[in-house]
Amino acid sequence: MKTKEKIISTALRLFNEKGYNNITTRHIAAELNISPGNLHYHFKHSEDIIKVIFSELIIEMDKMMNNLNEAEVKTLESLFDFTFHTYEIFYSYRFIFLNFVDILKKIPQIEAQYEKITMGRKNEFQTIFSDFQKNKIFQENLPDFIIENLSTQIFIIADNWVTHNSITLKLPKDEAIKHYSLIQMNLFYPLLNPEQQELYKLNYINK
Template sequence: MMKTKEKILLKALELFNEKGYTTITTRHIAAELNISPGNLHYHFKHSEDIIKILFQELVLKMDELLNTMKEMENNTLENLYQFTFSTCKIFYSFRFIFVNFVDILKEIPEIRSQYEEIHTSRKEEFQMIFSGLQKNNIFKKDVPEFMMDSLIQQIFIIADNWLTHNRLILKLDQEAAISHYTLLQMNLFYPFLNKEQQKLYEKQYITPTP
């Protein structure tokens, strides 16, 4: 049976995603769960405390995904696609964080400092994954270091901001958004693939124009 704390986190995530974290208070969450505000405050004094836990859950899910990718000895193009697709799914399920990213980092210093640390560690993890893809002849071996650094920065920029772009511009539903932005991020890798992998990429992921 789900504990009250878990119910609060699930309902908060749902409400934050639907209506934005700035419009949802702990009282709203308590009312949706048919519990008293006092019962909720026993577990979380402020909505910021809930956001901290949800951010931790996001980080843990990404840690698990990255660890799986790093542990694979012979990653393929399909592994890279599935990793990117899974990342987009995870990000979508915590979309309020990214849509309100600047405000959350500004208002909750603890999350900001954690994000800065994560940014550094993620860069090293991506370098390790891409090095493995070069060894497996998925990526070209003669990629200049500055291009690899740029690729990692581009991934971070798109990953952290595609949900805002979708909300403002494309307005795609969940399934269409995840598919579209997965491919958009995958297209970043195309110039780094060897010729054989580029042909495979076009065949598997690029829909022919009628």
């Protein structure tokens, strides 16, 4: 692993473990047993490291979205897998979500990225939801305002569940991912066809 990759990996771990506001480039350099000058050769400020980490998060999510989008047949299981793996990824980058507003204010580039991503994801989700209707997973006669607001509801839950867990339930990683991914999945339950609702309860609720 190259020095730059080691810096990013170590920074992500330290930010997650000790908190974004408690870690400087000096802490990262000390953890790697390299000089601050060596680290600053690659990244002048911790914000520069965070930009790269945020971009890596986006790349991982792009792959997930593309896989779901390109699936010829979309099922309830594929929707659950997408949701569950999304929450696994978000947990791996949890410091971003725990400090989301602060990071957006300090790093305008990330704020601009997030705004662009939000608009793009909404269009992607609309296509996915339409496919779920075609595949008779979702009901066909759902009101437009329900479908149009669904992506916003997903963003609200997905972007804030890590904070909610850290303040309230304090569940460990595996339990937290399972618990909150099901909470998001429950959004879809009223939209499912009756037979899919029964399948949902059988596979995800009554286990």
